[in-house]
Amino acid sequence: xxxxxxxxTVCRLIVPFIQIFALYVIIHGASGAGGGFQGGVIFASxxxxxxxxxxxxxxxxxxxxxxNTLLSCTGLYLYAGIGVLCIVFGGNFLGYSFIPLPLDSAAxxxxxxxxxxxxxxxxxxxxMTSIFYDIAVKEDM
Numbered sequence: 521x522x523x524x525x526x527x528x529t530v531c532r533l534i535v536p537f538i539q540i541f542a543l544y545v546i547i548h549g550a551s552g553a554g555g556g557f558q559g560g561v562i563f564a565s566x567x568x569x570x571x572x573x574x575x576x577x578x579x580x581x582x583x584x585x586x587x588n589t590l591l592s593c594t595g596l597y598l599y600a601g602i603g604v605l606c607i608v609f610g611g612n613f614l615g616y617s618f619i620p621l622p623l624d625s626a627a628x629x630x631x632x633x634x635x636x637x638x639x640x641x642x643x644x645x646x647x648m649t650s651i652f653y654d655i656a657v658k659e660d661m
Contacts, residue, residue: 531573538566546641547634556640563641564648576656583649592646598639602632 542563549555571579583591603613611618616632617625 527573531569535566535569538569539563542566542641542645546637549637549641551630556637557644559637560641560644561648563645564652567645567649568652571652571656576653580653585650585653588646588650588653592643592650595639595641595643595646599636599643602636602639606632 542559542565544559545554545562546556546559549559567579567583570582602616602619606615606618607613609618609620614632614636616629619628619632621628621631623631
């Protein structure tokens with residue numbers, strides 16, 4: 521397989537900007553356009569770009585299947601954990617204002633919504649990257 525220096529150089533330059541934009545979309549998702557799903561897909565696209573430009577083995581060195589599994593579970597636990605915490609304190613699932621924090625109700629809802637968005641973003645990023653790995657392995661066979 522011929523290695524293209526231009527593609528690899530552009531990929532090295534653009535991947536950090538893709539990841540920063542993905543974090544921006546995740547963090548500002550609760551109060552504006554975007555959110556965990558969109559940010560997670562954008563973040564996963566940076567690993568997919570690495571896999572396309574540098575090969576699957578280099579992408580797996582950056583984020584392995586084990587890390588994907590751990591990240592998808594962590595994100596799911598963040599999302600579900602906040603929801604269960606709300607139920608424990610007498611509210612509905614993801615009824616953020618029932619969580620007793622030393623903040624006013626609006627600040628508590630905002631903080632919990634951000635944590636949920638981060639959990640969704642982590643999970644979506646890990647699952648989309650894992651799907652790419654699965655498809656790429658089947659194509660190599």
